[in-house]
Amino acid sequence: MSRVVSADWVIPVEGEPIREGAVAIRDDGRIAAVGSSADLGAGEAFPGCVILPGFVNCHSHLEYAVYAGFGDGLGFSSWIGLHVGRKSLLEVDDMRAIATDGAHECLRSGITTVGDCSFAGASAEAAAVTGLRAIVYLEVFGRDAAAMARFAELRDRVEPVLSDRVRLGVSPHAPYTCTAELYAECAALGLPLATHLAESVAETAFLLDGSGDWAAFADMLVPPPGRTGIRMLAEAGLLGPGMVAAHCVDVEDDEIALLAEHRVGVAHCARSNGILGCGIAPLRDLLAAGVTVGIATDSPASTPSFDLFEELRTAIVAARAREQRPDALTAQTALELATFGGARVLGLDDEVGSLAPGKWADMTVVSLVGSPFEPVEDPVVAAVLGGSPDRVAATLVSGEDRYRRGTSAWPDSRRAARRARSRMLR
DSSP states (O other): OOEEEEEEEEOOBSBOOEEEEEEEEOTTSBEEEEEEHHHHOOOEEEEEEEEEEOEEEEEEOGGGTTOTTTTTTSOHHHHHHHHHHHHTTOOHHHHHHHHHHHHHHHHHTTEEEEEEEESSSHHHHHHHHHTOEEEEEEEEOBSSHHHHHHHHHHHHHHGGGOOSSEEEEEEEOOTTTBOHHHHHHHHTTTSOEEEEESOOHHHHHHHHHSOSGGGGGGGGSOOOOSSOHHHHHHHTTOOOTTEEEEEOOSOOHHHHHHHHHTTOEEEEOHHHHHHTTOOOOOHHHHHHTTOEEEEOOBOTTTSOSOOHHHHHHHHHHHHHHHHTSTTSSOHHHHHHIIIIIHHHHHTOTTTSSSOOTTSBOOEEEEEOTTSTTOSOSOHHHHHHHHOOGGGEEEEEETTEEEEETTTOOOHHHHHHHHHHHHHHTO
């Protein structure tokens, strides 16, 4: 063993919380053992803290880390139009700076793995530099061969930084920006695939008959297929394991059944859905149907941060308000969705998402000192309802410190990202 870390509590997720717990880490960065500090030794002790599996943020956009507040209050289609215009003012170097700042913010929030949809491929470079674990889904838009040619160019750009920790995926953006034929071409690559599905009522209206708010943006979109995105992909035989569907807010019961039947993973982004006025996803129905779900932040363009703790609490409030019952989403289940659930959505549950021997030692250490939950009665409730980026004491990826409170400030990346934001405000 190369290292032991201990705390007042260890929360494995796939097991009961361990009081005065510890995690032993092998030389190769994987977990050797999880148990009591009496058995494993105290090693490096974090008093007043809980040790959690690193959060698995199964849907993010690191390249939009400094887009917070742009177009707040606009309708969804107008909001997208604004962001497309502002993004066009950036160079690739700007996107690298923004993505690097976003990766740092994820680590500061206790996120150790992301499933990131990347417009320029800069997310792959950012993850490689910062130590963040990632599947980077290069985005594809359009209806013709030019879309796949752009993907090939991006793939060549990011190839040098790919590794076991930073992996490649593809993201046909959405059914309103990609034809079924383009989805099929993406699926044929045999890569992990992510897309945006059923995000809003306005999306559904446009897909069905070209009507609604999105009609004004028809020249930016593909022709309406005459059915919802989920049904279009199901009819084309394109739903299946390895697909991540972000949002799934405006879904019918039969569409939920299709997602479950074809083992599509859903990234639940409660803050983004709420702030953009898209609605509240039927999380309880998705889970009851057997759909694999992870809690994710989306991007600061809408959320407006990579604060996974805030995402957890919003998901809990939204689920309980929608169902009008306090057990609609418990703290325990929310934590599972943000760790092991996200790992399952990304197909990484054999490697991350819980603290278990053989998995990567991806961990978040959260201090509860001075919180309203001290002394701690239930460490899961305390961490979920009382945690915040400011309370993250350390974030480890493969057993290595990637963030330490008080020592990891990253001022250079923050300044570069702010300069890039300034370019978009001209």
